[in-house]
Amino acid sequence: DTGSAAAVPIDPRFDIAYVTPVTIGTPPQTLQLDFDTGSSDLWVFSSHTPTSQIRGQEIYTPDKSTTSKLLDGHTWSITYGDGSASRGNVYTDNFTVGGLAVASQAIQCAQQVSSSFTTEESIDGLLGLGFSTLNTVNPASQLTFFDNAKSKLGSPVFTADLKNKQAGTYDFGFIDKAKYTGEITYVPVNPDPGYWTFTSSGYAVGSGNFSGSPITGIADTGTSLVYLPTAIVTAYYRQVQGATNSRNYGGYVFPCSATLPPFTFGVGETKFTIPASYMSYAPVTDGSSTCFGGLQSSSGIGVNIWGDVALKAAFVVFNGANPPTLGWATK
């Protein structure tokens, strides 16, 4: 079997996140979930979520599904890198993504979500695509959709083809040659503690020389920007007129009129260039002439993160074979 579904930006002006339609239950209930390779819980706004915490999101109502089953006594609680959080109980039900079906997928139903989830009305929940070791369900952790689907897939892979300010695609079980150019470069993945962790072979700022120092980080579809070591980030913004590291805005900002260099990162022998246009993420507030950079320092996070700003510049294969690897191709 295979599956293929659109990854749609939740905001047409800048790529803060992407959502993908999924169906849950019988008859099918359609929700838009943020596919997140940086976590491994599949959770949804639900009939168990207090109405005061719901603002326009679609919800899953297990009682309306003839195939839902309560996973008695199981609970979950998760906090993300940006401090947002949610927790609740667990059902199993039929689940499909782009035509690919899993019979009894653990569906974590929110009984509590933090305010940033309530205010983000385009996100009805998350679908974790990290390794199942990260799943937070107690007393028995649950498998991700990808782990449950693997045995049905021709090839144990999913691919991310995220795009700039337009809909991209997540494919499951196959690698679509039409989505990339040249060869796919595969690199090792360290699955501990549960992220898609790999080592980039280096970087270059604009037309500057390529620095071959290895950068270990995670490929994270659920993170908007790229977060790298301070030395790399300062080298980049040294090339941007008027750039400053703003305590007020929590990162590097610059005049929206500034000329930005592209940013190149290596995977094996292949070089990926993030165009200058991706490196200006958004005005700091609506209509401001000060813009927030798409590359920020990882020093406060503890891990380097290749988020959507970088992933949009490539076609990425998340290979769930044993051992797992990451494939990168230009497009």
Ligand SMILES: CSC[C@H](NC(=O)[C@H](Cc1ccccc1)NC(=O)N1CCOCC1)C(=O)N[C@@H](CC1CCCCC1)[C@@H](O)C(=O)OC(C)C
């Ligand atoms: C530096 S790590 C921060 C990362 N969050 C982000 O990147 C959020 C994502 C978001 C999307 C829509 C609405 C609100 C927030 N964006 C964000 O903090 N931004 C501030 C800077 O400008 C860009 C937008 C994060 O926590 N990612 C989560 C998934 C994410 C999905 C959307 C809802 C909030 C949770 C996950 O990938 C994760 O925790 O990764 C760990 C390993 C860092």
